Amino acid sequence: MEEGPYKYIRDGNGKVSRVIRIGTRKSQLARVQTDSVADKLKELYPDVYLEIVAMSTIGDKILDTALSKIGEKSLFTKELENALEKNEVDLVVHSLKDLPTSLPAGFTIGAVLKRENPHDAVVLHPSNAGKTLDTLPEKSVIGTSSLRRAAQLKKRFPHLEFKDIRGNLNTRLKKLDEKDDFAAIILAAAGLKRMGWENRISMILEPEDCMYAVGQGALAVEVRARDVDILEMVSVLHDPDTVLRCIAERAFLKQLEGGCSVPVAVHTKVTDSQLYLTGAVYSLDGSESLKETMQTSIAADEQSVEKVDERAQRVGVTAAKLPAYSQDAAERLGIELANLLLNKGAKEILTVARQLNDAR
The missing domain is CATH 3.30.160.40 (Porphobilinogen deaminase, C-terminal domain)
Structure with a gap:
C-alpha cells in the first residue's frame, strides 16, 4: 500500500x-x-x-x-x-x-x-594464456573503454595498440573470448572478483603500470x-x-x-x-x-x-x-x-x- x-x-x-x-x-x-x-x-x-x-x-x-x-x-x-x-x-x-x-x-x-581491490586487471585472450602485456607480440590490440587506462598503458607498453570496447562485464568477456579482435582487455579487478571470476585475471596492474580511477x-x-x-x-x-x-x-x-x-x-x-x-x-x-x-x-x-x-x-x-x-x-x-x-x-x-x- x-x-x-x-x-x-x-x-x-x-x-x-x-x-x-x-x-x-x-x-x-x-x-x-x-x-x-x-x-x-x-x-x-x-x-x-x-x-x-x-x-x-x-x-x-x-x-x-x-x-x-x-x-x-x-x-x-x-x-x-x-x-x-x-x-x-x-x-x-x-x-x-x-x-x-x-x-x-x-x-x-x-x-x-x-x-x-581497486586496481585494474588484465584478462588475456585464451590463445595468449601464460603471456603478460610485456610479452604480447608487437601491435597486439588491447581493449579498454577508459582513456585513463589507455594513456598510462600506451606510455608503459608502447608496442601495444589500444581500441575501445564497450558493454557490461559479460559482454566484454564474450567479445574477447569469441572473436580474435583483442589480445587482451583491461577490466576493474573488483568487478571480476564480485562476479566470482577471479580465475580470469591474468595479471593485476600495479600503480607503477596503471593507477586506478577515482x-x-x-x-x-x-x-x-x-x-x-x-x-x-x-x-x-x-x-x-x-x-x-x-x-x-x-x-x-x-x-x-x-x-x-x-x-x-x-x-x-x-x-x-x-x-x-x-x-x-x-x-x-x-x-x-x-x-x-x-x-x-x-x-x-x-x-x-x-x-x-x-x-x-x-x-x-x-x-x-x-x-x-x-x-x-x-x-x-x-x-x-x-x-x-x-x-x-x-x-x-x-x-x-x-x-x-x-x-x-
Whole structure:
C-alpha cells in the first residue's frame, strides 16, 4: 500500500512496515553489488522489508560509442537519480567511480562500503594464456573503454595498440573470448572478483603500470539528503578508511575539473594515521604526464574537534559518525594535490586531452 511518497506493507499479523526500495542498474554485476548491500542491511535491520528496483541507464543503452565521447556526466546514474527524486526508490547502489564529484541538489552519498581491490586487471585472450602485456607480440590490440587506462598503458607498453570496447562485464568477456579482435582487455579487478571470476585475471596492474580511477572498487549508497532516517540507516555501512581515501580522491578530481573525458588517475593508502594520495594527469597518448604524492595526518587534533559540522557533505559524501577533522584533512589533501599539479601545468594537459578526445 502507498501513503504519501512512501510504500508500506502489512504482514499476516496486521503489522505495517515501510518498504525500503533500492534502485540499481540491470546489469548482472550491478545486481550482485546491490544484493550484497541489501544482504548487509537485512542483517543489520531484520525487520525492514527491502525491495530491489532495477532499471537501464544511458550508459547501458548506448553501446556503440566510447564512454568518453558521449558527453554525459551521469552516464550510469541519471535514471536512478530521477527515480530517487520522484520517490520511486529510497536509496540507490552505485559503483562510486560512476558518480560525478558534484551530485544533484538534494542528494548525498550516505554510505561508502569497504573497498574491494581497486586496481585494474588484465584478462588475456585464451590463445595468449601464460603471456603478460610485456610479452604480447608487437601491435597486439588491447581493449579498454577508459582513456585513463589507455594513456598510462600506451606510455608503459608502447608496442601495444589500444581500441575501445564497450558493454557490461559479460559482454566484454564474450567479445574477447569469441572473436580474435583483442589480445587482451583491461577490466576493474573488483568487478571480476564480485562476479566470482577471479580465475580470469591474468595479471593485476600495479600503480607503477596503471593507477586506478577515482572511487574504483568502492560501492556507494546514494540517498535523498532530507531522509534523515534512511541516512541514519545506511550510515552504519561506511568503512572509515575507504571513506577518507575516496573523499581525498574525489576532491582531487573535482579541483582538477576532471571527468571520464580526460585521463586522471589516483592511488591512495592509509598507514599509521597518515593518508597518502598519489594523483596524476596524462595526455591521451601518455607522452605527457604530471604525477605527485602528498600525505596528511588523519589523527585527532584536539583544537579542531569542535569546529566543524559533522553533518556537512564533503564532495557529496555525508559521514556523520566519522570524525569531521579526518574528513576535512582528506578533502584538503585532494584539493592541495590538485592545486600542485595545476601549478605545474595540469590544466593545459587536460585541456588538450579533452579537445583531442572531442575531435576523435
